Amino acid sequence: MTEQDAITVQAPRAFLEVRDLRIHFPTDDGLVKSVDGLSFSLERGRTLGIVGESGSGKSVTSLGLLGLHNRKNAKVSGEIWLDGQEIVGSSPEQVRRLRGRKMSMIFQDPLSSMHPFYTIGAQIIEAYRIHNDVSKQVARKHAIDMLDRVGIPQPDKRVDDYPHQFSGGMRQRAMIAMSLSCDPELLIADEPTTALDVTVQAQILDLIRDLQKEFNSAVIIITHDLGVVAELSDDILVMYGGRCVEYGEVEELFHAPEHPYTWGLLGSMPRLDRDRSDRLMPIKGSPPSLINVPEGCAFSPRCAFAELNEGRSETERPELREIGPGHRVACHLDRADRRRLWDEEIRPKL
Amino acid sequence: MSREAGDTVTTPDTTATADPRSAGGQGEVLLEVSGLRKHFPVTRGAIIKRQVGAVKAVDGVDFSVRSGQTLGLVGESGCGKTTTGRMITRLLEPTDGRIVFQGRDITHVSQGTMRPLRRDIQMIFQDPYSSLNPRKTVGSIVGAPFRLQNVETESGVKKAVQDLLDVVGLNPEHYNRYPHEFSGGQRQRIGIARTLALRPKLIVADEPVSALDVSIQAQVVNLLEDLQDEFGLTYVVIAHDLSVVRHISDRVGVMYLGKMVELSDAADLYKNPMHPYTVALLSAVPVPDPSIRSARERIRLQGDVPSPLNPPPACPFHTRCWKAQDVCGTVEPPMVELAPGHQVACHFPENAPADAEQQVAKAAGRA
Numbered sequence: 140m141t142e143q144d145a146i147t148v149q150a151p152r153a154f155l156e157v158r159d160l161r162i163h164f165p166t167d168d169g170l171v172k173s174v175d176g177l178s179f180s181l182e183r184g185r186t187l188g189i190v191g192e193s194g195s196g197k198s199v200t201s202l203g204l205l206g207l208h209n210r211k212n213a214k215v216s217g218e219i220w221l222d223g224q225e226i227v228g229s230s231p232e233q234v235r236r237l238r239g240r241k242m243s244m245i246f247q248d249p250l251s252s253m254h255p256f257y258t259i260g261a262q263i264i265e266a267y268r269i270h271n272d273v274s275k276q277v278a279r280k281h282a283i284d285m286l287d288r289v290g291i292p293q294p295d296k297r298v299d300d301y302p303h304q305f306s307g308g309m310r311q312r313a314m315i316a317m318s319l320s321c322d323p324e325l326l327i328a329d330e331p332t333t334a335l336d337v338t339v340q341a342q343i344l345d346l347i348r349d350l351q352k353e354f355n356s357a358v359i360i361i362t363h364d365l366g367v368v369a370e371l372s373d374d375i376l377v378m379y380g381g382r383c384v385e386y387g388e389v390e391e392l393f394h395a396p397e398h399p400y401t402w403g404l405l406g407s408m409p410r411l412d413r414d415r416s417d418r419l420m421p422i423k424g425s426p427p428s429l430i431n432v433p434e435g436c437a438f439s440p441r442c443a444f445a446e447l448n449e450g451r452s453e454t455e456r457p458e459l460r461e462i463g464p465g466h467r468v469a470c471h472l473d474r475a476d477r478r479r480l481w482d483e484e485i486r487p488k489l
Numbered sequence: 490m491s492r493e494a495g496d497t498v499t500t501p502d503t504t505a506t507a508d509p510r511s512a513g514g515q516g517e518v519l520l521e522v523s524g525l526r527k528h529f530p531v532t533r534g535a536i537i538k539r540q541v542g543a544v545k546a547v548d549g550v551d552f553s554v555r556s557g558q559t560l561g562l563v564g565e566s567g568c569g570k571t572t573t574g575r576m577i578t579r580l581l582e583p584t585d586g587r588i589v590f591q592g593r594d595i596t597h598v599s600q601g602t603m604r605p606l607r608r609d610i611q612m613i614f615q616d617p618y619s620s621l622n623p624r625k626t627v628g629s630i631v632g633a634p635f636r637l638q639n640v641e642t643e644s645g646v647k648k649a650v651q652d653l654l655d656v657v658g659l660n661p662e663h664y665n666r667y668p669h670e671f672s673g674g675q676r677q678r679i680g681i682a683r684t685l686a687l688r689p690k691l692i693v694a695d696e697p698v699s700a701l702d703v704s705i706q707a708q709v710v711n712l713l714e715d716l717q718d719e720f721g722l723t724y725v726v727i728a729h730d731l732s733v734v735r736h737i738s739d740r741v742g743v744m745y746l747g748k749m750v751e752l753s754d755a756a757d758l759y760k761n762p763m764h765p766y767t768v769a770l771l772s773a774v775p776v777p778d779p780s781i782r783s784a785r786e787r788i789r790l791q792g793d794v795p796s797p798l799n800p801p802p803a804c805p806f807h808t809r810c811w812k813a814q815d816v817c818g819t820v821e822p823p824m825v826e827l828a829p830g831h832q833v834a835c836h837f838p839e840n841a842p843a844d845a846e847q848q849v850a851k852a853a854g855r856a
């Protein structure tokens with residue numbers, strides 16, 4: 140906490156800088172701490188993958204970045220700096236303008252974020268004209284261009300289709316066309332391919348990668364699929380119970396991970412790029428309640444190594460500490476133990 | 490052994506039975522499906538309905554499953570996996586074809602005759618949330634099959650249910666709890682316990698883990714494997730996740746637009762995929778290893794899966810296949826066994842023996 144306060148006074152250096160973000164929801168059952176002290180930064184041209192279990196706070200984080208939480212039922216604190224402008228303390232109107240010009244989001248389910256009664260074209264045109272003072276004709280031409288860019292065949296005809304006339308993959312493309320129509324500097328994709336078949340997923344991931352190169356955008360991709368993050372990300376943030384438990388470069392995270400939860404994720408997953416393992420290594424138990432978050436490490440009830448810490452895992456919350464260049468871990472185990480466990484016990488079984 | 494085969498062999502492999510996971514393995518054929526079809530009529534008109542077409546959801550599928558083994562069914566959304574599963578479990582009446590279970594034709598057996606059979610063939614559903622009645626306790630959900638079919642006396646039910654809860658890794662004290670008190674993985678376990686209550690021989694599991702978190706998926710996958718070992722269960726597992734399917738299957742069938750396009754021992758299918766669609770499917774799976782991402786060769790399929798209302802003639806994949814030639818749109822490629830335990834329906838298969846094209850041409854009556 141004191142460390143965080145010290146940072147607060149410094150000016151942001153990165154394109155996107157998130158500091159000690161907390162997003163809490165007061166509910167009848169108690170305070171839901173969906174995001175509880177999250178800090179990270181991201182530069183343009185780079186992709187950050189956020190992974191974690193269902194309910195770990197990934198979507199709440201992304202909505203927070205876009206300033207989309209209703210202040211009436213969400214308590215948001217901390218700082219989000221986007222290109223020098225702070226979002227948490229900005230007025231809804233300021234944030235709305237930023238959202239059109241600088242940042243954009245691709246949602247998991249394009250149907251729910253597109254209006255069923257308007258054509259695809261009309262929706263792209265509207266999104267474009269909010270922030271660009273152009274005629275309808277020019278905007279329509281832009282919409283057709285965008286549909287073409289995302290690989291919709293015969294875009295000049297399909298521009299007048301309604302969302303239900305598109306297949307799932309095409310809707311996701313149209314959604315991307317809409318998100319990109321203002322050349323966003325920050326693109327947030329929340330489970331952009333979860334509902335899609337693998338062949339369509341591959342097309343969409345290619346598309347995101349190509350468009351990012353073209354616009355030099357900063358991209359945040361949120362997913363529970365480690366394969367997807369490995370394909371796309373430069374850096375990875377692993378979330379558990381509303382906090383970051385491990386952060387680092389993609390190579391480091393896959394080849395030398397140091398948090399027991401990250402190990403658990405890797406061991407749970409059958410892999411096509413390895414010989415078939417005899418047995419998967421699931422993480423026991425289930426994810427924590429965000430209302431009564433365990434005192435110490437949120438992962439302790441499920442962690443196979445908690446007992447090595449003489450009770451600290453259950454009583455004291457581990458800080459996120461830098462253990463190497465750009466690699467941060469929140470775990471009480473000491474470094475030597477973590478490396479030994481990974482080398483001797485975890486990696487050989489993967 | 491074909492599991493390890495690096496190159497394809499056309500002569501029957503004499504050592505084929507060494508590995509119990511292979512098709513040549515022991516165990517009699519428990520389920521045999523041939524020429525299975527399901528066409529859903531498409532009607533127009535509010536008052537007088539007339540049929541204007543049919544969705545060919547499943548359009549002539551053959552496969553068999555040996556006792557104690559697992560057949561995985563993969564393929565993209567809408568290719569007919571669930572429809573196939575529902576016909577096997579007799580929740581849907583086939584339009585055509587035959588389903589033989591333990592040597593007995595059950596294709597058209599009536600619901601009445603089906604009763605005892607129902608116990609032998611069970612289905613596990615995808616969604617652990619909606620498939621459990623929220624107002625019933627775990628005890629009454631898992632015990633229902635016992636009560637319904639008078640398998641046990643009421644006094645025996647509780648004990649039997651608690652034993653089952655223990656088997657699936659739930660606490661027997663959960664007997665009086667309600668589904669909402671459980672996590673997704675635990676609910677899926679409750680569903681599995683309910684299925685096991687009837688001591689089925691064959692379980693059709695439709696996307697049993699896809700609604701669950703990865704860490705929980707692994708728990709359920711391991712549980713399914715343990716139960717198979719313990720009770721000698723036979724599974725048909727439907728899933729779109731190709732890595733999960735490889736992990737649990739002995740044999741894998743790949744479907745495309747209502748047809749089986751490739752059917753093989755699991756290891757050989759993943760090592761030497763022969764159908765271009767299978768090759769594309771496997772190359773599209775994201776690999777959780779950042780160091781090889783740029784080195785991987787990918788095949789990107791263009792366009793979408795055509796509508797099953799009006800599937801392309803002959804090879805259903807020819808509208809998207811990069812190897813397609815004229816014949817692919819005119820002659821339906823027959824299923825041919827091109828390697829031991831490995832069948833494929835394609836005129837120009839990949840990873841196949843040198844004379845594969847001639848073999849296929851001959852089988853198609855073109856040579």
Ligand SMILES: Nc1ncnc2c1ncn2[C@@H]1O[C@H](COP(=O)(O)OP(=O)(O)OP(=O)(O)O)[C@@H](O)[C@H]1O
Nearest residue numbers: 164166171173192193194195196197198199200429
């Ligand atoms: N408006 C809200 N009021 C109360 N709790 C909320 C609200 N929105 C989200 N939550 C809770 O916050 C937690 C984090 O939710 P979030 O949607 O961020 O999870 P996620 O990591 O995106 O999960 P998934 O992988 O399932 O999408 C959940 O426990 C959720 O129930």
Ligand SMILES: Nc1ncnc2c1ncn2[C@@H]1O[C@H](COP(=O)(O)OP(=O)(O)OP(=O)(O)O)[C@@H](O)[C@H]1O
Nearest residue numbers: 529544546565566567568569570571572573729797
């Ligand atoms: N009752 C029905 N009436 C009409 N068409 C149907 C019916 N049930 C399924 N279909 C159609 O049959 C085809 C096959 O559906 P099915 O549910 O078997 O696919 P699937 O392979 O299980 O797909 P998914 O992976 O999306 O679950 C689809 O085109 C579907 O729309």
Ligand code: SF4
Nearest residue numbers: 436439442452470471
């Ligand atoms: S702090 Fe303790 S419980 Fe948490 S991950 Fe590390 S060892 Fe496990």
Ligand code: SF4
Nearest residue numbers: 804807810817835836
């Ligand atoms: S038969 Fe022809 S179109 Fe069909 S998969 Fe084979 S090569 Fe492709």
Ligand SMILES: [Mg+2]
Nearest residue numbers: 197198199329
């Ligand atoms: Mg989410």
Ligand SMILES: [Mg+2]
Nearest residue numbers: 570571572695
């Ligand atoms: Mg299905």
